[in-house]
Amino acid sequence: MCGIIGAVAQRNVVPILLEGLRRLEYRGYDSAGLVVINKGLQRVRSTGRVAELAAQIGRQKTHGHLGIAHTRWATHGGPTEDNAHPHVSTNSIAVVHNGIIENHEALRTRLKSLGYDFASETDTEVIVHLIHFYYQASRDLLVAVRAAVAELQGAYAIGVVSAEAPHQLIAARRGSPLLIGVGIEENFIASDVSALLPVTQRVIYLEDGDIADIGLLGIRIFDAEGRPVERGEHVSELSADMAELGNYRHFMQKEIHEQPRAIADTLLAGVTTHSVLPGIFGPQAEDVLGKINGVRILACGTSFHAAKVAEYWIESLAGLPCRAEVASEYRYRNSVADPDTLILTLSQSGETRDTIDALIQAKKLGHKHSLAICNVPESALVRASELKFLTRAGPEIGVASTKAFTTQLVALFLLALVLGRLHGRVSVAQEKSWLDQLRELPGLVGQALALEPEISAWAERFADKHHALFLGRGAHYPIALEGALKLKEISYIHAEAYPAGELKHGPLALVDKDMPVVAVAPNDTLLEKLKSNLQEVRARGGELYVFADQDSHFSEQDGLHLLRLPSHAGPLSPIVHTVPLQLLAYHAALCKGTDVDKPRNLAKSVTVE
Ligand code: F6R
Numbered sequence: 001m002c003g004i005i006g007a008v009a010q011r012n013v014v015p016i017l018l019e020g021l022r023r024l025e026y027r028g029y030d031s032a033g034l035v036v037i038n039k040g041l042q043r044v045r046s047t048g049r050v051a052e053l054a055a056q057i058g059r060q061k062t063h064g065h066l067g068i069a070h071t072r073w074a075t076h077g078g079p080t081e082d083n084a085h086p087h088v089s090t091n092s093i094a095v096v097h098n099g100i101i102e103n104h105e106a107l108r109t110r111l112k113s114l115g116y117d118f119a120s121e122t123d124t125e126v127i128v129h130l131i132h133f134y135y136q137a138s139r140d141l142l143v144a145v146r147a148a149v150a151e152l153q154g155a156y157a158i159g160v161v162s163a164e165a166p167h168q169l170i171a172a173r174r175g176s177p178l179l180i181g182v183g184i185e186e187n188f189i190a191s192d193v194s195a196l197l198p199v200t201q202r203v204i205y206l207e208d209g210d211i212a213d214i215g216l217l218g219i220r221i222f223d224a225e226g227r228p229v230e231r232g233e234h235v236s237e238l239s240a241d242m243a244e245l246g247n248y249r250h251f252m253q254k255e256i257h258e259q260p261r262a263i264a265d266t267l268l269a270g271v272t273t274h275s276v277l278p279g280i281f282g283p284q285a286e287d288v289l290g291k292i293n294g295v296r297i298l299a300c301g302t303s304f305h306a307a308k309v310a311e312y313w314i315e316s317l318a319g320l321p322c323r324a325e326v327a328s329e330y331r332y333r334n335s336v337a338d339p340d341t342l343i344l345t346l347s348q349s350g351e352t353r354d355t356i357d358a359l360i361q362a363k364k365l366g367h368k369h370s371l372a373i374c375n376v377p378e379s380a381l382v383r384a385s386e387l388k389f390l391t392r393a394g395p396e397i398g399v400a401s402t403k404a405f406t407t408q409l410v411a412l413f414l415l416a417l418v419l420g421r422l423h424g425r426v427s428v429a430q431e432k433s434w435l436d437q438l439r440e441l442p443g444l445v446g447q448a449l450a451l452e453p454e455i456s457a458w459a460e461r462f463a464d465k466h467h468a469l470f471l472g473r474g475a476h477y478p479i480a481l482e483g484a485l486k487l488k489e490i491s492y493i494h495a496e497a498y499p500a501g502e503l504k505h506g507p508l509a510l511v512d513k514d515m516p517v518v519a520v521a522p523n524d525t526l527l528e529k530l531k532s533n534l535q536e537v538r539a540r541g542g543e544l545y546v547f548a549d550q551d552s553h554f555s556e557q558d559g560l561h562l563l564r565l566p567s568h569a570g571p572l573s574p575i576v577h578t579v580p581l582q583l584l585a586y587h588a589a590l591c592k593g594t595d596v597d598k599p600r601n602l603a604k605s606v607t608v609e
Helices: 014-027 050-060 104-113 124-138 141-149 251-257 259-268 285-291 301-318 353-364 403-422 428-449 452-462 474-491 500-505 527-539 570-592
Strands: 003-008 031-037 041-047 066-072 087-089 093-101 154-162 165-174 179-182 187-190 202-205 211-214 219-222 233-235 294-299 322-326 341-347 370-374 387-390 467-472 494-499 516-521 543-549 560-565
Touching: 003 014, 003 093, 003 154, 003 165, 014 031, 014 050, 014 066, 014 187, 031 050, 031 154, 041 050, 066 093, 066 154, 066 165, 087 124, 093 124, 104 124, 124 141, 124 154, 141 154, 141 165, 141 211, 165 187, 179 219, 187 211, 251 259, 251 570, 259 403, 259 428, 285 387, 285 403, 294 301, 294 353, 301 322, 301 341, 301 403, 301 474, 301 570, 341 353, 341 403, 353 370, 370 403, 387 403, 403 428, 403 570, 428 560, 428 570, 452 560, 452 570, 467 474, 467 500, 467 527, 474 494, 474 516, 474 570, 494 500, 500 527, 516 527, 516 570, 527 543, 543 570, 560 570
Parallel strands: 294 322, 294 341, 341 370, 370 387, 467 494, 467 516, 516 543, 543 560
Antiparallel strands: 003 066, 003 187, 031 041, 031 066, 087 093, 093 154, 154 165, 165 211, 179 187, 179 202, 202 233, 211 219
16 A cells, blocks of 8 residues: 655766656555655656656656655545645755654644644655754754654655755665565665565565665664664575566466466465475464464455355364454454464555554454464565465565465465374375375366356456356355455445355345346255256356366356356366466456556555555
């Protein structure tokens, strides 16, 4: 939510800032802006997308060697130009901010009484005036930022520049992500490494409470107590072209098609021919996972749907009680904690506020052990967890999560196998057989992707609908939930998912010829039950769109459209069945002409409550 970037260099930084913003746009796209220092502060802001800002900058020929920039997801104040960042104080200090300042009202009142005029409705503007206030006394930007952030409550990652310090970029973070990019006689800051890949792969992750003083030649970092600290430098494995569109029309389409590769890479993380190495979850994993007595999974949105699938896998393969819970609910609940129940958090970004706070709540309630499954190394969630597993999906730019979901599922299946073995439920031979099946998975997903032309034809029939129902049973019910979420978030067609057996308990009343019903129908032990549920739909004139397996008995008949996936993939089937639902949502959105990668009102990393 909101992306920030900054640069200090001997060259013009405007193209670097604009390219960085383009790469950060997934974090918010209500407005964008930048400030460069060039004989004073030069600020350009625009509502809407980064492309509009770039056009404006092109006309004004803005340039400079020090600058900060921002792409916004509006929280305090609407998406207007006045509310767009950077915010400035008395035309001398500028700030970009990602996060929420909870005590902004009290600070605003105080700063107003000190004579500061406010030009926006944002919480951010208090930060820049506060820094300016302290700068008056110290004439030292670092000292002023340190004094100002000490008064902030809430979450922030900020970049700060001053017209009086044309080679100094100050960065600070607490609760929101921020990293430093290290170049040769030039340095950068950004919310996410992908923004910096065209200029550097060398990054330093700032920790909570850190403040950094960044110049052309040097970087000084201070911890929350103001002590100078060394934070290790990492070389990112990502490359600049990983965040490029290539021949695809949208990142979502590209990311759907990357799934065979992403799944194979995630498997490579620690799977030998015969077994999954427990160490893939961290050095202490074997010890910790061997002694836990259950698993509670906390996650949001799509990640929560992966958690729901894991309930089935962990209970059936490892025989351990497993419960998935929406993180935003758990964090405010006095749940009964068993210290030996593992807290497992799932998150693509590792920045989701609700999930991080749910983990904090779980620890407070007495849970001793935690594991994060995440796609972003060094993210807050990963750093706050005892054990970790990094999915290898690569950067996911489309706001609707796709490859992150299927790689989470792979990670969860590996976890279920490890737990099964450590708890004496999975034999060596069984484990090898599961692993053989896992290795087939990229191929099976590839076969599901080959159905795209047929799915695209189906999608045309959805484009004029206002509602859709998704049905599944067992571990495919969460896949139906995920299919419905994908459809609603990118095509804006209202969609709901139900366990198929639940239909007759209410939602059947909705079924008529205008309500397409999508059924996830694998050839598993529940298929005959599901078929009966589908008959209930047909008998009420509902139109059925059924994704069945190659080896199941279904025939196309009136009111029943059928597409066949590969033969049944056993417990891994939920992963294969996800793919056609992603494609259905994608093509329905294409037919409706929505902004697929940046659906209205949404942003990718939800760092607010
Ligand atoms: C939907 C989607 C969201 C996220 C949710 C959690 O396509 O992407 O529902 O899954 O906001 O995000 P992460 O996984 O980053 O914690």
